[in-house]
Amino acid sequence: MGYLECRELSRHFGALAAVDRVSMRVERGEIRAVIGPNGAGKSTLFNLITGFLRPTGGDVTFEGERLTGLPPHLVCQRGIARTFQLTALFPRLTALENVRLAAQARRSGRWSIAGGGALRADTGRTAEHWLERVGLGPVAAVPAGLLSHGDQRLLEVAMALAQTPAVLLLDEPTQGLSVEETARTVGILRELLAAEQLTVLLVEHDMEVVFSLARQITVLHQGRVIADGPPGVVKDDPAVQAAYLGGLT
Amino acid sequence: MRRWPGALIIALLLAAPWGLPAFLLTSLTEVLILGLFAMSLDLLVGYTGLHSFGHAASYGLGAYAASLVMLQWAVPLPAAVLAGAAFSAVVAVPVGWLCTRATGVSFAMLTLAFAQLAYALAYKWQSLTGGSDGLAGVPRTAGPFGIEWFASRPGFYYLVLLALLASYAFCRAFVRSPLGTTLQAIRENERKALALGYDARACKIVAFTVAFFFGGLAGALYAPFAGFASPDLLFWLLSGQVLVMVIVGGAGTLIGPMLGAAVFLLLEHYLSALTDSWALLLGLIFIVFVIGLPEGLWGLVRRRQGPPALLRLSPPVPAPEREHGLP
Numbered sequence: 001m002g003y004l005e006c007r008e009l010s011r012h013f014g015a016l017a018a019v020d021r022v023s024m025r026v027e028r029g030e031i032r033a034v035i036g037p038n039g040a041g042k043s044t045l046f047n048l049i050t051g052f053l054r055p056t057g058g059d060v061t062f063e064g065e066r067l068t069g070l071p072p073h074l075v076c077q078r079g080i081a082r083t084f085q086l087t088a089l090f091p092r093l094t095a096l097e098n099v100r101l102a103a104q105a106r107r108s109g110r111w112s113i114a115g116g117g118a119l120r121a122d123t124g125r126t127a128e129h130w131l132e133r134v135g136l137g138p139v140a141a142v143p144a145g146l147l148s149h150g151d152q153r154l155l156e157v158a159m160a161l162a163q164t165p166a167v168l169l170l171d172e173p174t175q176g177l178s179v180e181e182t183a184r185t186v187g188i189l190r191e192l193l194a195a196e197q198l199t200v201l202l203v204e205h206d207m208e209v210v211f212s213l214a215r216q217i218t219v220l221h222q223g224r225v226i227a228d229g230p231p232g233v234v235k236d237d238p239a240v241q242a243a244y245l246g247g248l249t
Numbered sequence: 250m251r252r253w254p255g256a257l258i259i260a261l262l263l264a265a266p267w268g269l270p271a272f273l274l275t276s277l278t279e280v281l282i283l284g285l286f287a288m289s290l291d292l293l294v295g296y297t298g299l300h301s302f303g304h305a306a307s308y309g310l311g312a313y314a315a316s317l318v319m320l321q322w323a324v325p326l327p328a329a330v331l332a333g334a335a336f337s338a339v340v341a342v343p344v345g346w347l348c349t350r351a352t353g354v355s356f357a358m359l360t361l362a363f364a365q366l367a368y369a370l371a372y373k374w375q376s377l378t379g380g381s382d383g384l385a386g387v388p389r390t391a392g393p394f395g396i397e398w399f400a401s402r403p404g405f406y407y408l409v410l411l412a413l414l415a416s417y418a419f420c421r422a423f424v425r426s427p428l429g430t431t432l433q434a435i436r437e438n439e440r441k442a443l444a445l446g447y448d449a450r451a452c453k454i455v456a457f458t459v460a461f462f463f464g465g466l467a468g469a470l471y472a473p474f475a476g477f478a479s480p481d482l483l484f485w486l487l488s489g490q491v492l493v494m495v496i497v498g499g500a501g502t503l504i505g506p507m508l509g510a511a512v513f514l515l516l517e518h519y520l521s522a523l524t525d526s527w528a529l530l531l532g533l534i535f536i537v538f539v540i541g542l543p544e545g546l547w548g549l550v551r552r553r554q555g556p557p558a559l560l561r562l563s564p565p566v567p568a569p570e571r572e573h574g575l576p
Contacts (some may be wrong), residue, residue, distance in 0.1 A: 101430060110447070
């Protein structure tokens with residue numbers, strides 16, 4: 001059994017099968033990318049795994065336990081952290097407070113309605129650490145909404161990492177970035193993923209990013225898995241090439 | 250150094266009974282009560298991003314509950330006031346549970362509906378609430394051993410001041426607590442808060458309950474202040490007025506709404522002496538405020554003092570810069 005596993009996972013919107021009987025396994029410590037043309041169902045798949053959407057069929061399990069049907073906050077409490085395709089932050093709070101809130105979210109003291117000084121200090125240190133790791137130390141006191149788009153993407157990654165997740169789900173971390181920003185982000189991600197031995201599921205559009213980060217690739221097309229394997233194998237798969245050419249015309 | 254203005258204001262408030270004529274002390278007492286009421290709504294509007302349009306419910310519930318326990322069972326005033334606040338908070342749990350099923354305008358409409366429901370109840374339940382006449386002759390019941398320092402005009406003023414200062418101290422700690430900071434995260438981006446693992450709905454219900462406790466506390470102080478509790482204390486007009494106080498004073502600052510309450514009462518007092526159509530003038534002034542000063546009066550004061558500190562609601566942030574340009 002896989003660490004994180006989807007079995008026959010489906011989601012229909014009316015007659016459209018956005019995700020159609022997708023089975024996929026992510027092993028512990030693996031970095032897997034989900035790729036596919038626009039509308040292949042990648043983001044829907046993410047939303048199904050994280051509880052933002054309910055599947056119309058199939059199951060998601062993590063360490064053998066079902067995640068299906070759990071609301072998003074409980075999926076996260078099991079140790080599955082995600083980022084969003086469209087940057088999701090707390091814009092009027094500082095970068096540091098954004099990450100601190102992420103660190104606080106999985107601590108038992110998060111419910112206290114007064115005090116919490118020790119928790120604040122502790123999560124503050126965690127936040128500083130992760131801001132430094134993604135290179136945002138200098139902008140810690142800047143409201144997140146004022147950061148550049150590239151810094152905002154990295155801030156989201158820092159927030160996910162501050163949760164010490166068992167599995168990290170990255171939804172197009174280089175979405176909307178310039179060539180230079182993409183290179184910087186990929187560099188930072190590579191370094192982090194190598195150092196932290198994380199289990200990562202990555203949705204990405206940019207093939208260069210995928211091939212430089214992922215060791216396993218699942219290809220979706222029209223909601224279905226059409227190929228699965230290491231980058232070298234997937235790249236040469238005729239079905240994949242057809243899907244991409246078909247998807248682009 | 251930055252604590253000086255606060256200490257000065259507290260000192261002035263403590264000295265007020267010696268320096269002010271009786272009618273002004275009464276007005277100041279009312280300002281403090283409404284300030285407490287406005288501050289409690291700020292927990293929802295400013296910190297949680299929940300725009301309640303039915304906060305008069307908390308005020309009225311607190312007022313009626315405190316009045317009834319004093320009239321029926323002669324409960325001492327301080328205990329009755331706390332009972333009023335507690336009653337309001339208890340009602341807030343199921344009401345908050347229902348209202349937080351909705352967001353945005355629907356949430357506002359639900360809170361309004363519940364407040365109007367409470368208004369209708371108070372109006373119709375003649376035997377308990379006195380109907381449209383309300384409960385008259387609400388006493389300031391003395392405690393055991395003849396403790397009754399709070400029954401006099403200055404004594405009651407000090408009781409209100411004590412309640413306000415204690416409430417402010419608690420609310421300040423509350424908005425900086427783990428849960429309080431979570432509320433601000435929910436205000437900023439509820440979806441993200443959920444994705445981080447926060448149970449946003451439960452947090453909002455807690456915020457609703459705490460806001461109702463302090464709103465109820467204000468109402469419970471108002472009834473023995475005015476000597477009556479009437480259905481007007483539950484009416485939507487008051488819900489709207491307290492929302493105006495919060496917005497004019499500065500949402501998300503705790504202090505601002507108290508300032509807003511003071512300005513509101515001051516304007517109401519002076520404008521109503523000038524003209525019969527004072528409500529129109531008041532409305533115009535508030536429109537100017539909202540358009541010209543979206544961060545409120547307290548925001549204006551803060552801006553002069555320097556950049557906003559961590560976690561304080563800062564001025565609206567422009568769209569993120571995209572220096573490198575998107576394709």
